[in-house]
Amino acid sequence: xxxxxxxxxxxxxxxxxxxxxxxxxxxxxxxxxxxxxxxxxxxxxxxxxxxx
Numbered sequence: 001x002x003x004x005x006x007x008x009x010x011x012x013x014x015x016x017x018x019x020x021x022x023x024x025x026x027x028x029x030x031x032x033x034x035x036x037x038x039x040x041x042x043x044x045x046x047x048x049x050x051x052x
Contacts, residue, residue: 003031005044010035016042 003019006012016033024030029046 001031003033003044005031005033005042007035007038007040007042009038009040014042016044021046 001019001021003016004013005016007014014035014037016031017036019031019033021029021031029048031044031046033042034040035042
């Protein structure tokens with residue numbers, strides 16, 4: 001899964017290394033991983049899965 005997130009240390013959008021989809025305590029989905037340049041933790045909220 002390719003995810004882009006904003007790195008606050010680099011001040012640029014970066015592609016997240018080893019992006020892992022998690023579910024936060026409040027029920028929202030998010031992708032977590034590391035910045036390939038500086039190693040900072042990156043998090044990007046994802047849209048909820050539509051239930052049919």
